Amino acid sequence: MLIKPLISILALIAASGVIRRFKHGAISRAGFLFWIVLWIAAGALVWVPQITNRLATFLGVGRGADAVFYISVILLFYTVFRLFGKLENLEHQLSDLVKKIALRDLDDRR
Amino acid sequence: MKVVVVIPAYNEERTVGEVVGKCKMQPFLSPPFQGGDEEGVKTIVVDDGSTDRTAEVARAAGAIVLRHPINRGLGAALSTGIDGAIQLITNNSITNNSIIVTLDADLQHDPAEIARVIQPILEGQAEVVIGSRFMTTGQHDNRTARWIPITRKIGNWCGNFFTWLLFGIWVTDSQSGFRAFSGAAAEKLRLRTSTMEVSSEIIREIARLKLKMAEVPITVKYDKYSLSKGQGFLRGLETLWKLIVLKFFR
Numbered sequence: 001m002l003i004k005p006l007i008s009i010l011a012l013i014a015a016s017g018v019i020r021r022f023k024h025g026a027i028s029r030a031g032f033l034f035w036i037v038l039w040i041a042a043g044a045l046v047w048v049p050q051i052t053n054r055l056a057t058f059l060g061v062g063r064g065a066d067a068v069f070y071i072s073v074i075l076l077f078y079t080v081f082r083l084f085g086k087l088e089n090l091e092h093q094l095s096d097l098v099k100k101i102a103l104r105d106l107d108d109r110r
Numbered sequence: 111m112k113v114v115v116v117i118p119a120y121n122e123e124r125t126v127g128e129v130v131g132k133c134k135m136q137p138f139l140s141p142p143f144q145g146g147d148e149e150g151v152k153t154i155v156v157d158d159g160s161t162d163r164t165a166e167v168a169r170a171a172g173a174i175v176l177r178h179p180i181n182r183g184l185g186a187a188l189s190t191g192i193d194g195a196i197q198l199i200t201n202n203s204i205t206n207n208s209i210i211v212t213l214d215a216d217l218q219h220d221p222a223e224i225a226r227v228i229q230p231i232l233e234g235q236a237e238v239v240i241g242s243r244f245m246t247t248g249q250h251d252n253r254t255a256r257w258i259p260i261t262r263k264i265g266n267w268c269g270n271f272f273t274w275l276l277f278g279i280w281v282t283d284s285q286s287g288f289r290a291f292s293g294a295a296a297e298k299l300r301l302r303t304s305t306m307e308v309s310s311e312i313i314r315e316i317a318r319l320k321l322k323m324a325e326v327p328i329t330v331k332y333d334k335y336s337l338s339k340g341q342g343f344l345r346g347l348e349t350l351w352k353l354i355v356l357k358f359f360r
Contacts, residue, residue, distance in 0.1 A: 088355060095186035095304045102156065102176040102190045106197055 004046050011043040112208045113151045113228065114198055116191035118184055119215035120158040123167045124335070129213070130155060130171035132221040154194050155215070158187040164215075174198070185308030188212060189301040192291075199293055208293035213241075218331050219288045227326050228290045236324035237295040238316055240281055241288030245327040258332060265346050269310065272350055276357045277314040281325060285309045285341070288328050295321050306341055307352040314356070 022032040052064025155168035159181035199208045213219040230236035273284040
């Protein structure tokens with residue numbers, strides 16, 4: 001059963017990273033709570049997998065592992081699309097800035 | 111009456127001078143155009159962060175050069191060029207009856223056809239004209255269309271299909287770089303995309319703003335050089351993905 005300690009260590013490393021970033025002010029209080037809860041949950045689920053079965057019964061999915069899998073995929077999709085949207089907005093803002101700089105050439109001609 | 115030609119250019123030192131020169135030579139002196147070159151036609155080259163001498167060559171040929179400090183792509187360059195053209199028109203207080211033309215810097219379009227492309231706007235039949243490489247009419251047998259490589263034809267047809275599917279307008283050449291806008295129509299455009307998907311975004315804007323659109327057949331000159339500048343298969347896929355994002359996530 002190597003998987004249990006391995007995931008626990010990874011969760012610990014991730015959680016300590018979250019704490020460090022929060023101390024440096026890199027993430028907000030809400031972000032800090034979200035990530036800490038997420039990693040604690042990950043650690044807990046490895047040692048007490050029965051929790052996922054309850055979750056699965058509640059959602060009507062069947063197996064606990066499936067429930068975790070489905071929820072992870074949904075979260076990942078959501079994150080990717082949010083990132084994509086943010087990236088596109090950044091691209092647009094950058095182009096807008098470049099446009100403003102370029103249009104100065106026109107003002108200089110007057 | 112004033113025509114402003116907008117030419118987006120990225121590393122086009124080989125061809126941009128000739129394109130600007132040909133634009134300047136157009137006989138826009140006859141009515142309804144008045145005055146000489148200075149009055150009738152202006153060319154704006156948007157140098158999209160080129161690493162070669164594009165800006166110098168364009169300036170030497172007589173164009174107004176707007177320079178992007180970094181490369182941002184076709185969409186950003188067109189947006190800068192069109193805004194610059196509008197500013198130029200407003201500065202010279204000729205808001206009525208101005209026309210903004212866009213064409214490519216790689217010599218695939220013939221500036222001699224500008225007069226024909228802007229005709230529907232002059233006649234009040236359209237606010238936007240798309241120059242189509244694939245359209246054939248009774249008067250104009252589009253012979254050059256035969257020389258377009260088959261892969262490009264298929265790619266363009268896919269571009270037309272997805273533009274229609276996403277934005278609801280069928281055009282025979284949605285990816286064409288040769289266009290004309292009435293000044294008033296150009297002012298209403300809100301272009302947000304930075305790269306190749308801008309061609310379809312313009313079609314989307316035509317649909318959103320319910321602009322009167324016409325298509326005019328144009329000739330096109332493809333060679334190794336201009337082909338290397340267009341969209342290959344992978345760029346096409348990337349453009350499609352960005353169009354889907356544009357449609358559903360923005």
